Amino acid sequence: MRLTLLINCQDTSGIIAEVTNFFHKRNGNIVYIDQYVDTENGTFFMRLENEFSSEFDIDKLRLDFEKSIAQTYKMDWKLFAKERLLKMAIFVSKYDHCLYDILGRYKAGELNIEIPFIISNHNNLAPIAKAFDIPFYHIPVTKDTKIEAEEKQLSLLKEFEIDFIVLARYMQIISDKLIAEYPNNIINIHHSFLPAFAGAKPYHSAYKRGVKIIGATCHYVTAELDAGPIIEQDIARISHSNSIQDLILKGRDLEKIVFARGIKLHIQRKTMVFNNKTIIFN
Amino acid sequence: MRLTLLINCQDTSGIIAEVTNFFHKRNGNIVYIDQYVDTENGTFFMRLENEFSSEFDIDKLRLDFEKSIAQTYKMDWKLFAKERLLKMAIFVSKYDHCLYDILGRYKAGELNIEIPFIISNHNNLAPIAKAFDIPFYHIPVTKDTKIEAEEKQLSLLKEFEIDFIVLARYMQIISDKLIAEYPNNIINIHHSFLPAFAGAKPYHSAYKRGVKIIGATCHYVTAELDAGPIIEQDIARISHSNSIQDLILKGRDLEKIVFARGIKLHIQRKTMVFNNKTIIFN
């Protein structure tokens, strides 16, 4: 059995020794450790993967850890057991490239998750869902139906015990309520190298400014638009000869790749959020 | 003899044929042609390199071109003859890495120019100028001496017939007067991927926002700070574990490379400015 531990707390001497001892005494073999100290804030971060040759009571282990270590150091911590696959919901609107990419990766065995359903405010992509054999829920969002639509979304998310949500170019603002239900569990792909060109139509703005690179940013969604913790970014070179249409087309590949990398880091529990920034473990 | 022609005008049919014929009839061999149409604005751009086996009167050619073609198409055009090396002035403050890089390239024969002098508002880098055998002028800039300092700069620039200026991390605002004297001939290196993190301390802002890439932007200086036409940009990957100091250090290499690329494009007459954007010919 494999357990993944994520920790952050105030930095002090001896944490690593104490934590590694804790698992060593319980016959855990540490197969992976990555640690980082934010010296500016004096905060300690660690990710640990432990392998145990036999099954045992995880809840008891959690209790032990809380009492013997976590309380002492006032840790913010999470312990994940690879008991089951994470459940990921996909939100889309009309753009299909990210959806094709995620579903292609999913079918190719690249993403170790379940995808219980796709939600969209439009019906356009229903055939893709069908081709990949994933349930598709069409929940239109208008000014008048916004709250009702959100209720439907939440009810589906709960019914299927969704762990996290990916916004595959979902062109709607996510409500604070939904964000509060899934803190650091809603992943968006934005088509610019944030903080440049936040908001709508970034490719148009990039074209107008005459930049020589375009980018894409995968980030956790927070209440403030396009200002959440950045998980991953990348860029592509462009030139004066590229039209806005060219940027949109080139940007697609960026969006797909950056989004997929961000989603994978999340699935592997390699992200930790602190002060609106991410720590990305190797 | 080699002539380089840069053109822009309203797009219409037949320009390429007419221009290429013009040089063909005068026994010029077109060794290079690059053309681009900005379809949004309906503007035509072209860069042409012509080789002539014998010397002749360039001023007469300029007159011919103006009368027979340029007036017809209402062209904005420039014809450069490789008669002499361009003269480049370097402005610096205290940071030395860009200065070392430019001078290293210059001495290694990479930049086909003359460097008549270095101007600085501080005395710190005088030893480097001396080691590389370039005259160094210390012109302090304070609130009170600003105008006087500018006059000294201008007088030196004129005396040495400087063609263009590079700001190698020169930490002063360039006055509108100087900009007006050298339109699209003052090149700055800014240490961020503009338009993100314009202004002071971009590495500090990048650190605070938690971006996963940092960048550098080489651009022509205009009256609006960090908003001039972008010549070249590039980025480097960073991670949560990089301190501000790390960003500054990583950024140095970016700044050097992006700056050098921009300067070279300018020297080779491969840049053209239109609507606050650059056309970069191959």
Add this chain to the structure above:
Amino acid sequence: MRLTLLINCQDTSGIIAEVTNFFHKRNGNIVYIDQYVDTENGTFFMRLENEFSSEFDIDKLRLDFEKSIAQTYKMDWKLFAKERLLKMAIFVSKYDHCLYDILGRYKAGELNIEIPFIISNHNNLAPIAKAFDIPFYHIPVTKDTKIEAEEKQLSLLKEFEIDFIVLARYMQIISDKLIAEYPNNIINIHHSFLPAFAGAKPYHSAYKRGVKIIGATCHYVTAELDAGPIIEQDIARISHSNSIQDLILKGRDLEKIVFARGIKLHIQRKTMVFNNKTIIFN
């Protein structure tokens, strides 16, 4: 109507003027010109896009061009009219990621072609073909059936008037006969930065050598394995901590992107082959 002209011939003075005049006189508007001289071999290359406001007899134009220009300069030339979509056949074996990627792009409207069918030596990917609604032909290849299989392939290619073939991780050697039928029209994706790690299992070799980058190469297939003209290459950073499995997974994204870029360049008639190298027009 838009015509695309590709030329190469011995370099000499006046070609550009003569060719641009030819189209200008016929009321063609040159919307794009890209030219390059290989000074080592003294060879001239040019790509021209002409727009004509009215329809006319292309065959007559071809004849005119041949007589009035091409013969004089002993040109190797091709003139393409955008009359119809190119027909692309896909060959696959068992790997599905490149297939998913191509078909996703195709359905998303990114590739302006027809895909009459997919051929595979295995049956595994038939369901994907079905999901995307593309005919799938299972043609097993064994030592004994090799020649027969090839005949079946050729007969399908002819029946459907296939213009070019893409090998989406097709794990079979292409016969000289097939290559001869489709010179510079069979596109392969190889999972290394060629010429490093040609042949089988490049990721295993890369792992063993301890390289810090892996790559992918899109190239035209020639008789010599993995030695054909390179259309496009790119790389990704890896580290000591990446297992062979990691390389294979990271490599997938590279393969998909580099393959797609190469295919698009081919579709847009932006490639020209000379001396086993490609000229890639902008």
Add this chain to the structure above:
Amino acid sequence: MRLTLLINCQDTSGIIAEVTNFFHKRNGNIVYIDQYVDTENGTFFMRLENEFSSEFDIDKLRLDFEKSIAQTYKMDWKLFAKERLLKMAIFVSKYDHCLYDILGRYKAGELNIEIPFIISNHNNLAPIAKAFDIPFYHIPVTKDTKIEAEEKQLSLLKEFEIDFIVLARYMQIISDKLIAEYPNNIINIHHSFLPAFAGAKPYHSAYKRGVKIIGATCHYVTAELDAGPIIEQDIARISHSNSIQDLILKGRDLEKIVFARGIKLHIQRKTMVFNNKTIIFN
């Protein structure tokens, strides 16, 4: 005081706990830990930085560590104290760009080392050494003087207690004897993405093959030419229009950057060699 520990040994349970405890008990604060298991070979690697608030007897600590831990696990280990700056010798021939770059970085305070001298088989770069105020030894190497030259080199290296050597485009084969004296302490920059284009004139070979990327590789020198453990690699995009001269020029920037990165990793004790591959700690 800060100590850096590098370890490798057969992988087994409990190593991390035992090592971290060892330092914890001695009042060391682990400020950095990076660990990696090569599962293929079952080998464990770890790098640890410990901070101690007071001075103490390092030799005693070394003995303790050897007896209480290293022997048990049959570790290959090194413990570095930041007592003094490393001493780096530079070998050059005629190319100056890497030399300018290293010396520029050195003077800018980027490399935390001493450079006691530069050795060259030619006299050309003596003025650069003088400008940067570094002793320069001209030791010509011919067929007849090879052994004698090597003796002179070795004698200088010993006299100045050189820790490691960098070959800044030194165009001579390093003898087995010198390699044996400085195992994994001679750093070379090769101007290709190895293993492609090993040996002489890689840019010429790259041009001939028509690759779309060129590269540079920083590696430790071993007896087999260009086959030593790779520390760092990077690439730059090129096109058909680049001449061999262009490749050489573009490659310079690559060489400088990749070389500098490799040298820094070595200085920071972040490299470990195993099975002719490097482990690069973060």
